[in-house]
Amino acid sequence: TDEVLNPAADLVIDYEYKPFFMPQRKTLLGLRGERKFWGRSSAGMTLLYNSETAVEKRVKVGGEPTRTLLWDTDFDLRFTPQFMTRAVNLLPLVRTDAASSLNLTGELAVSLPNQNTLGEAFIDDFEGSVNRVSLGVFRSLWTKSSVPVGVEEKNRGRLIWYNPWEKVPVQQIWPGRQTSAQEREVHVLNLEFIPQNADSWGGIMRALRGGAKDFSRDRFLEIWVRGQQGILNIDLGNWIPRIGCAMGKETGS
Known part of the structure; x- marks a missing residue:
């Protein structure tokens, strides 16, 4: 047709594919057994x-963990029944010079699929809607901490x-x-601590800049730490003193 020969015609192609490299662990196992008997007959x-x-x-949805079990049995039976040869020879004007043969072949397969072993999937996990506030790992963002409650400056x-x-690789x-x-x-961010006695402590801190922010609805604090020994304490300040210019006294916020 003219539409096919037109080089400016629009092409609409529908296709489906399954990527070869997918973030999934795949396992494929197979087992096959076969037994021969009665001469040339077999079952497997x-x-x-x-x-x-x-x-x-x-x-x-579309990336659910799956599990499939496939069971198959087959047989191939070969006979040379003498009664068939004798029956054919009873026909008028028919005389066989070879034995008759009978072949029976069959196969039965059963598939037991489980398309979602978890029983649930998310249309959207809302990963992109999470509001994150990064503390940052660059050295210049952090300073020597103030003295926490319960310790003394002399033991720093x-x-x-x-x-x-x-x-570091992700x-x-x-x-x-x-x-x-x-x-x-x-x-x-690497931290190296050199204690001076058994009660020694050390710390760094940083302020969350960028104006006032309401953290009352925040629920998680994610920190990844790798070390050989020591105790890591996390202190979230909720009271910051300020000097009231008009009243000339200290207030809290």
Whole structure:
């Protein structure tokens, strides 16, 4: 037709595909057994197991973990019945010079699929709607902390914090996280503490800049730490003293 020969015609193509590289753990197992008997007859059984486990805890629709069990049995029976040869020879003007044969072949397969082993999936996990406030890991954002409640300044040890020159692979901190080529490595903040006695302590702090913000509805604080020994205490300040200019006295906010 003229539409086919028109180089400016619009093409509408519908297709479906399953990406080869997917963030899933796949397992495929197979077992086959076969037994021969009665000369050339045989019977066999095949068992196949396939499972796909999602890495994400909140799986989305289309990426659910699946499990399928396939069971198959087959047989091939070959006979040379003499009664068939004799029956054919009883026909008028018919004389066979070879034995008759009878072949029976059959196969039965059963598939037991489970398209979602979790029993649930999320249309949207609202990961993109999370409001995040990053504390940052760059050294210049942090300063030596004030004295916490319950300790003394005289027991402050030496705490050194710095950013290593080499970045750390994302997979080393968050195994299984999918990242782009530009996000495969991240900066980290190293802390080295040198105590002076058994009661030594050290700390760093930073303020959340950018104006007033209501944190009353925030629910989680995420910190990834790797170390050999020591105790990490997190103190969230909820009272900041300020000097009242008009009244000339200290108030709290």
